[in-house]
Amino acid sequence: MDEAADPVPGQTDPATAQTERVVGQASLLDLDEATREALTSAVAAVADEAVETIMVEVPSYTGAFSGKMGQTIRRAVQLALANFLSMAARGEDPAVPIAKSTAAAYDLGRGEARSGRSVDALLAAYRIGARVSWRHFSEVAVACDVPAATVGRFAELVFAYIDELSAASVAGHGDETATTGRVRERYLERLATLLIQGEDQPALEAAAEQAAWQPPESLTAVLLPQRHVAAVLSHLGPHTLHVSAELPDVDDDDLSVLLVPAGAGPDRVRLTRLLDQRQAVLGPARPWAEARLSYERAVRARLLHHTAQVLDTESHLAELVLTADPRALADLRAAALRPLAGLKPGPRERLEETLRSWLLHHGRRDQVAADLHVHPQTVRYRMGQVREAFGDTLDDPAAVLDLTIALALEPTPRPTPESG
Template sequence: MARPLESGRADRPPGRLTPQVAAVLRPELDALAEDIMAEIRRTIPAYARLPERGERQELRLGVEQVLRTFVDRISGSEESRERRDELCRWLGRGEAYRGRSLDALQAAYRIGVQVAWRRVAEIGQRHKLSSAVMSQLAGALFAYIDELASLSVEGFQQARARVGDSRAEARRRLLRLLVGRPRPSKAVLARAAEAAGWRMPAEVVPVAVPPKARTAPEALDAGVLRDLDRAEPFLIVPGPLDEERLAMLTAALPERRGALGPSVPPTEAADSLRWARRTLALMDAGILAVTGLARAEDHLLELWLLADGALLDQVARRRLAVLSGMGDGRRRRLIETLGAWLESEGNAVETADRLQVHPQTVRYRLRQITDVFGDRLGDPDSRFELEAVLRAERLRRGGLPELPKTGSPDVSGR
């Protein structure tokens, strides 16, 4: 009958047993590794789907290595420990790089120790290991698994930090491409989106936000790109702006103030953001009487007319210079009448209704306007420019352009 194997001297370090214990365990390692792998594949879906080559083979090599290192350790050898440590960290890093959590790997460790302990119990019974040896083996095995799990967590956290840093930089580069000039090609944008881990949608909605606005970024979906620290903060919302996304924006912008650009393909995001910012500027200037989240697409005409203030001033001075010698009162009346007449397509009665004056008053003013502008009112291009200028001035200054004045105020009342 085989003699029971004892744990040896009382001063033996924790986890170390006699060389004979390691000797009876070592021949069982290959079969044990096979049993552990089979149970992992059977009970953990993430590993059941792994191909024969690649990740499954890597996992099998990992199981074999940690088993060998365990047996080395209980026999007093630390030669393979460094390799084992790096292997466990590498397994943790792999989960992070693949975008997975540690749940599957931690479950694999738990299954591994359960299968290993069942096999060790069988070996102990077969070789008649004493209860003291089995107790020490159990303690060493479960402590060992905790150590492996901690090493994998360490590797996982290291990789997540690296992935987070690189992913953040990739998203910053993606944002620069989306809103920068020149407009990026689809291929360039697709590569940048892939590097940033961003699924590129068919369309995006840029959102201009007031500087230093109170925001709740945690309310935003993971796919929303944002730069809230710059002088002109903004968001890029993927997909059309449906009710769900609008509710998300409302939660993320507690002050409910901002401007939404038109929904456009990602390659045109820079233009849409520019229009959103212009809409926000017109809101701030009080030109657009809008509260909350304004949609730029509802104000495209205003955006166009007021796109370039200096250019608008030049057009106004050139087209309305013939009025510059009049007093403010007369000039205002003629400008209001001209604008209403143009918008009424030359109908004097409708013009009178718009101005709430008698049609005869309109006809009198139109004779003055005709005397001043002459045959330019018969030219379609001139009429178009005049109407555009007068609409823009009504938005910008309430209707009276800033023109050089050479005459005295008119007090005729007509």
């Protein structure tokens, strides 16, 4: 049970004050032995009617009292009623049976939370129990010629006692709900961790079952800074998983990963819009048990050093392929561009840039000129130098492929326009 806040100095804790009121009312009640015996003999019938009435009037309790569970609840109701009558027994401290009853009511509240029933249903059951109990007990009291003043105090005690039990059950229900929520959150985070670690499917299925998480068809990994997680999660469904600590292959402690049940098409468009301006990296949609693949691609995409507020890896597949092995790309670039290696840096960069544009625009001189912001004659002159350096190599499809890959990524920013 969670720790309660310290009471304000000079004030009585509300729960303690309620118990004291019940004890005080019980001490004023004076029932003779015959009346107490008559009331005690009615406990079983009162409990049975209370249970039957609750099942009829509170839909969520329909069928809840059958079998072993039903017998347990019936015994708990009888115990509560018996403890109530013990408060009226002379020579016994009323606080003792109250403590027993509130402890049982607290446990009942926790059990009801585990069964999925709401606090409203629980309180409705208590109100019905109070109504049925008072009807039976008042009939017995009147039949035993209990004075009207005593009957009035008896009524006050019945409803004060029910309030005490209700409060204890609500506390138990709340504590169980909070505890269950925290436990499930830990299970969900463990599941998300196993997914991005690439555990095998049987282990993932077991973790999903433990977390009461129904796997979707696909998951999309999203990397984003911690400060944006709460805002994004508030717009996503309850099936979204979240990990914020010790991400594999990530050295940024401020980074979190979300695993979102979103695929292609409209789902991805909506997700991309939600992530805009949040420095997020969006991996591809993959079957839920293969979420590790989406996560790995998102992690690699961070190395592209894009300035976009949301980086969708599906829009940068060529860059991801080309940067998959940076050393191999560097070796390919050095080998393919060896004919220009002897030039000074400035002329070499201009010819590499011109060759890159020439390859991408399939040799269309005007388009190359527009791309480079130079005169078409400048393009013709530069390409003459390139052909002189490469010779017949530019007519070899394999060599052209190597050059295209080697020059696919711009190593330097595009120059400012020049006159030619």
